[in-house]
Amino acid sequence: MTDILARLEGVSRTYQKGKERVEVLHNLDLQIPQGDFIAIMGPSGSGKTTLLNLIGGLDRPTAGTINVGGAELTSMSNSKVSHWRSTHIGFIFQFYNLLPVLTAQKNVELPLLLTSFNAKERAERAAIALDIVGLADRARHYPRELSGGEEQRVAIARAIVSDPSLLLCDEPTGDLDRETADEILRLMQILNREHGKTIIMVTHDAQAAEFANRTLHCDKGTLEAREAA
């Protein structure tokens, strides 16, 4: 039996929209094994982003418990969760979300500012991360000087630089052409297989989902995530 990295039990999340209560996730149970690469598919508004936010500790469930890597997120204070996230979770977004005022190198170093590494160690680690994503030669470039695919690689380097066990990717290829998307997905496969990262990837794209080990479908938002047939 493989270890379970993330365990969600009875998780619900409702939002108040004006007078209306919208239950985005309802009584969800989910287990993510260590070392897995999972794709989550589903229509817009079905709660995929909400799910990632909950697992990453950006959001809190209305009911239920979430345990990631032994940390009981639902009982931790905000600042504890924040600190925990810096060392355990890597986030990758659809629009890369790099800081435009910083070079690729400095963007990748950002998460390390929260560690006790000194400037030299931070620079070394960022250089390794950039090397892993194949952008060692772009370290001094600013985001505006990079292509979309390159920006996403920098974002991936930033996500892995503090060596988290879990990568949460919200439509990471949603803004890229097929070819570039496939390169990014292959890179994620390498991170999963060779670097042992557990990956949860939300995607709209069935072809992208095929890079994962398995696909979960998020239906109608209010229901549950079920195994694909």
Added chain:
Amino acid sequence: MKYFGLVWRNAWRKKIRTSLTILSVFVAFLLFALLSAFGHAFKYGVEAADAERLIIIDKISLINLLPIAYQNRIKATEGVHSVTHSTWFGGYYQEPRNQFPQFPVDPHEYFAMYPEFKMPEEQFEAWVKNRTGAVVGRELADSFGWEVGDRIPIQATIWTKADGGRTWEFDIEGIFASDDPRGSSALFLFQYDYFDEARAFGQGLVGWYILRVERGADPVQVQNAIDTQFENSRNQTETSTEAAFAQSFAKQFGNIALIVTLILGAVFFTLLLVSGNTMSQSVRERISELAVLKTLGFGDRTVLGIVLSESILIMLIGGLLGIGVGWFVTRGIAVAAGAFLPGVYFSPTAILASIALMVGAGVAAGIFPALQAMRLSIIDALARA
């Protein structure tokens, strides 16, 4: 300060906007430095004053002269230790803009009254022996490059000579210095006896008296005793402490100082609006970036600190440039006009105060945007992006 790079890069996100903000900070603090230096000059006479010295002037006006005969009567008043006199000569050296205080005095009495003025014994003796001799303060000698032995012509604006001439020539016999760092030594002193003999009019009249109260005597009682004594004389007197005298002199500038303070207040108020606006725009523009920082695990307080540091950094850049330039300018003024307006000085205390003001203004301008950044909800901010 490992966040400095991030703060620095963020501060320069919009170069023109940041430059303009820094420029306005610069102007405000330059103004602050100048005003503080001039304020120092106004307060300076008051600080340098000696509480045991009283000044006696004509009750009607500072300009009216008092009879020299008063000196013995003042001397005889109970509680008076010693008394001397001085008169405003009001001349200039070479050009009208070279004005500085020149006083005809009694050398022994005057130097006994002002023990803080120090000069070599032999120079003092030489002065006493030379009727047309003069002694000058170190500050004054330095600003005109005078040395002992020089013959200095002073152009009279009030006191014509009995022979009709307006040029008074004096031999510099000595240079004195004040060992009280607050006091000015930018004075030109010459012998009253010579002055009284050579002037065309006003014989037997002096500008004001300076007296020292006996140790243990109450200055207020002495003050009243003197003024009562001359109540029925032709010239009534008004006696005040040297500090009060300096204050009433400084009061002429007081209203200007108030106006200037109000202007400065308005400038700083505007400054806070300008830089506060810069900061809140800057935060608004990067809501999603701040959310990303938080996603990466930056705590709420760290984010608050980063935004606040940026605001303080902008203030410090502009402010330090401002007081730096201000320091050079006030030094220039002090050298050029020191004799005329002594005490122009941007003091270390004022420098520290202005740095504290920079940090304070940085916090004031940045606190609301910083709190906004701190309270930012990650999911809302990312959803909006």
